Structures are given as structure tokens and as C-alpha cells.
Amino acid sequence: MILGRNSQCWCGSGLKYKNCHESFDEKIKDFKRRGYKVPEHDLIKTPEQIAGCKAAAKINMACLDYVGAHIGEGVTTQDIDDWVSRITREMGGISATLGYEGFPKSVCTSINSQVCHGIPSEEDVLEEGDIVNVDCTTILNGYYADSSRMFMIGDVAPEARELVEDVHEAVNIGLAAVKPWKTLGDMGYAVNEFCKSKGYSVVREIGGHGVGLDFHEEPWVSYVTEPNTEMLMVPGLMFTIEPMVNMGAADIFIDAENDWTVYTDDDSLSAQWEVQIVVTESGYELISW
Ligand code: MF3
Numbered sequence: 001m002i003l004g005r006n007s008q009c010w011c012g013s014g015l016k017y018k019n020c021h022e023s024f025d026e027k028i029k030d031f032k033r034r035g036y037k038v039p040e041h042d043l044i045k046t047p048e049q050i051a052g053c054k055a056a057a058k059i060n061m062a063c064l065d066y067v068g069a070h071i072g073e074g075v076t077t078q079d080i081d082d083w084v085s086r087i088t089r090e091m092g093g094i095s096a097t098l099g100y101e102g103f104p105k106s107v108c109t110s111i112n113s114q115v116c117h118g119i120p121s122e123e124d125v126l127e128e129g130d131i132v133n134v135d136c137t138t139i140l141n142g143y144y145a146d147s148s149r150m151f152m153i154g155d156v157a158p159e160a161r162e163l164v165e166d167v168h169e170a171v172n173i174g175l176a177a178v179k180p181w182k183t184l185g186d187m188g189y190a191v192n193e194f195c196k197s198k199g200y201s202v203v204r205e206i207g208g209h210g211v212g213l214d215f216h217e218e219p220w221v222s223y224v225t226e227p228n229t230e231m232l233m234v235p236g237l238m239f240t241i242e243p244m245v246n247m248g249a250a251d252i253f254i255d256a257e258n259d260w261t262v263y264t265d266d267d268s269l270s271a272q273w274e275v276q277i278v279v280t281e282s283g284y285e286l287i288s289w
Pocket residue numbers: 096097098100101103107108117135136137146240242274
């Protein structure tokens with residue numbers, strides 16, 4: 001279909017195409033001609049969709065704030081699941097993880113050498129020295145918010161604390177590389193180079209993703225990338241930055257008993273922070289963190 005220049009823009013603004021996204025589309029086409037991967041229109045979030053995701057993120061972040069205020073020695077990961085499940089419901093949301101491809105709980109809790117997708121359990125009691133990732137995803141009115149944070153239990157070994165802090169910094173370095181009309185490869189490269197400089201390795205098989213109208217949308221967001229590769233970051237593209245970073249080797253395996261929990265192959269510690277962002281005309285806006 002050819003969109004007439006005087007017909008309404010595809011973005012739902014109500015403006016004429018020629019006064020709205022025509023030059024934007026021309027620019028994308030130009031990048032595409034030059035060999036770049038570019039997003040389709042359905043990945044470009046409208047202001048209304050962005051507002052919907054922000055409302056979902058309020059719940060997501062309220063859950064993580066609560067976890068931060070109450071986590072500690074003796075807390076079980078099931079307690080965390082109970083908190084997240086209750087707060088999400090009280091605030092009118094739905095936990096996206098519960099029942100997602102069979103995942104049995106409302107949040108992922110990944111301790112020490114667990115890389116991601118840890119399943120909350122009564123049996124997992126947090127102990128002094130543990131580092132734990134809590135990953136929440138909330139749906140509100142069909143819009144998704146997805147973010148995760150690390151928590152340290154009591155006194156933590158210096159190298160474990162450094163890993164947690166460095167991975168936080170890695171995400172900030174990734175964020176600084178988010179600029180419209182640059183590529184996801186630029187962002188991932190910045191994250192990976194920083195992590196390598198600290199002697200860590202970034203997990204290759206699992207990464208970030210587009211998000212907003214669904215849990216996992218295009219694009220796939222890798223950190224083991226070269227500059228000027230992967231999808232073009234155009235204004236309105238919404239995705240997560242969520243590197244999983246191992247103190248040792250990058251290799252991982254999946255728990256054969258539950259088919260979910262991912263561990264480091266060499267039993268080294270792993271840390272992850274996740275933020276959800278939308279690309280803007282000048283850089284990015286944080287949606288959930
Ligand atoms: N929240 C995770 C992510 O950041 C996905 C968890 S899927 C689950 O993409 F099923 F394990 F919950």
C-alpha cells in the first residue's frame with residue numbers, strides 16, 4: 001500500500017503523513033538501502049503506548065522498591081514472590097512471568113551462580129554474602145514493563161560487590177551509547193568492552209529484547225556485537241538492556257530438573273541489571289528500572 005502524503009499518518013497522530021512521519025520513513029529507507037537492519041512501523045511506539053508502558057512500570061518499580069526495602073538474611077525467594085504477586089495485584093496489574101511458557105512464579109530470583117530465570121522457592125533462604133537478581137515484569141492494560149535489580153545480602157565479599165557495581169555501570173555505559181540513528185551493535189559493543197576490561201564475560205545466548213505491547217518483541221538485544229551492526233535505534237523503538245555478566249567464563253547451562261534456571265558453567269558468580277527504555281530524538285528515556 002502506498003500511503004498518500006495527504007492521508008493520515010500511520011502513527012495515529014491524526015496528522016497528515018507529509019507533516020508527520022514522511023521524512024522519518026525516508027530516513028529509515030535510506031539506512032535500509034545502505035544495508036542496515038531497520039524496525040518495521042509496528043515496533044515504533046506511539047506516545048499513547050509509551051504512556052501505557054510507564055503506567056505498568058510504576059507497578060514494576062513499586063515491586064522492586066519493596067523488595068529492596070525488605071530483602072535480607074533469612075528471607076526466602078518465595079517471600080519475594082509473595083510480595084511481588086501481592087503488590088502487582090493490589091496495584092491492578094498482572095505479573096507477566098506467571099504462566100509465561102510454563103514459568104511457575106510471578107518473578108525470577110537468581111542467586112550467585114544462577115544467571116537468570118531462578119524460580120522462587122520456600123527452600124531458597126537468602127544468606128549473608130549472597131548476591132541476588134530480582135526480575136519483575138508487569139502487564140497493565142496490555143502494556144508491559146520489564147526491569148531487574150541486584151541486591152546484596154549483608155556483608156558481601158569485595159569481588160562480589162564489585163561485580164554487582166560494575167554490571168550496574170555497564171548498563172549505564174550501554175545507555176550512554178543509545179542515540180537515535182546509531183545501532184544496537186554500538187550499544188552492545190560498549191557494554192561488552194567495559195565488561196571485558198574488568199575481566200568478566202558477558203553471556204552470549206541470552207540478552208535483551210523489544211518490549212511494550214508484548215513480553216518479548218523484536219529486536220533481540222545482544223552485547224556480543226560489533227559497532228555499526230544490528231538494528232538501527234530509531235526514535236520510538238523500545239527495548240531492554242539487560243546484560244548477564246559472569247565473573248568467570250561466558251558458558252552457561254540450564255537446570256535439567258526445571259528446564260528454566262540458567263547457571264554459569266564454571267560456578268562463578270553472575271550479575272545482571274535490566275532497564276527498559278525508549279529511544280527519543282535526543283537519546284533515550286527510561287521507562288522501567
Ligand atoms: N524478565 C525476563 C526478561 O527480562 C524474562 C523472564 S521469562 C520467565 O526478559 F518466564 F522466566 F519469567
